Amino acid sequence: MAKLDIKQHVTDTIVAQIEAGTPPWRKPWTGDIAGASFPLRHNGEKYQGVNVLMLWATAMMHGYQSARWMTFKQALELGGCVKKGAKSTKSVYYGTYEKEVDGEAETVRVVKYFSVFNVDQIEGLPEEYYIRPEPPRDLGTEANPELDSFFDAIGAEIVTSDKPQAYYDPKNDQVHMPPVATFYDAAGYYGTLSHEIGHYVLADHRIGTQKKFANRAEYSMGELEAEIFSAFLAVHLGFEPHFDQTAAYVEGWLKALKDDKNAIFKAAAQAQKAFDYVLGKQSVAAVSEAA
Structure with a gap:
């Protein structure tokens, strides 16, 4: 199996959304019941950077309403089970490790990816994981x-x-x-x-x-x-x-x-x-x- 080029994968996903007329950073606000929400890890921590765009894009394409995402293992640890046939989404992780070069320590930057699932793809989790975000506020026509x-x-x-x-x-x-x-x-x-x-x-x-x-x-x-x-x-x-x-x-x-x-x-x-x-x-x- 060919090694996944995670940067090309992310870029292709974003390009496809723009070409379809729906950039992923815009779609969450256009009438979705869940409203606007930053994607969250299993522990409630917010994703950042390009992961926000990727998970927004995937949620929009598949109609996911939940803000939370987690790995297969994390779902099991929380008592849940990924639905049969569910396909994962790639999230990106930047890390570093020390490597010895000519007798000196050198910091090497690496890019890894994880396969995550939206909570809508998982059954059996505690009820709080299925809480939906509030819809965006309608500000009307005057300054706020x-x-x-x-x-x-x-x-x-x-x-x-x-x-x-x-x-x-x-x-x-x-x-x-x-x-x-x-x-x-x-x-x-x-x-x-x-x-x-x-x-x-x-x-x-x-x-x-x-x-x-x-x-x-x-x-x-x-x-x-x-x-x-x-x-x-x-x-x-x-x-x-x-x-x-x-x-x-x-x-x-x-x-x-x-x-x-x-x-x-x-x-x-x-x-x-x-x-x-x-x-x-x-x-x-x-x-x-x-x-």
Whole structure:
């Protein structure tokens, strides 16, 4: 049996979803009963990075509603049993080990994968494993003070004007947004704001991945990173994002992914860093408020 190229497997899965018109980081919010939810390990720990995208994609394709995933062995240990004929999904694990080279210890980075099953594919688990996530909140058409406070804590300068454009201005280090009242709904506003905040956080002097884009490939990767970040943020905050998905964007993403099987890993990793950065800002703001 040929050895599985896990990076190519992940890339092919994501590309197939985009070509079908349903990027996996968007589908969980479009009418599914379970609503938006980060995938969880058997112990309740959140998956991160590219695993979020892979498990979202699989859940969407097969209609899984549960947020939890586990290996065959973990299911048995919890008293459950994987249903006959159920097919596993690959999750990725990054690890390191020490190797002696010319008498010196050298750290070697390895990529492993595990076969996991969604709880919907498993019978006999304790009842709490089958609890479904809450559906996303309908924010209506007005600004949401709680979400405004969240974005304020990030520290970005958000400039509002009547100009009908949303963008990050790297020269002035500002995010520009049209007035919230000009959006069809508040979710569209906060989804768009999340994407532009993604560019702000990923800027060269913060996370450091989005420098001045020298070519179309770099531009596409920058947009993909910001898109995935905004999806992570929307799930965390519990609103339904309305992202633009123009033909140019999709074409750029597909080219970037097909040209480099590491691209989706890189984009997801940078999005995760940006997401962690934003959550760190929230923690600092909470401590300051308490003081």
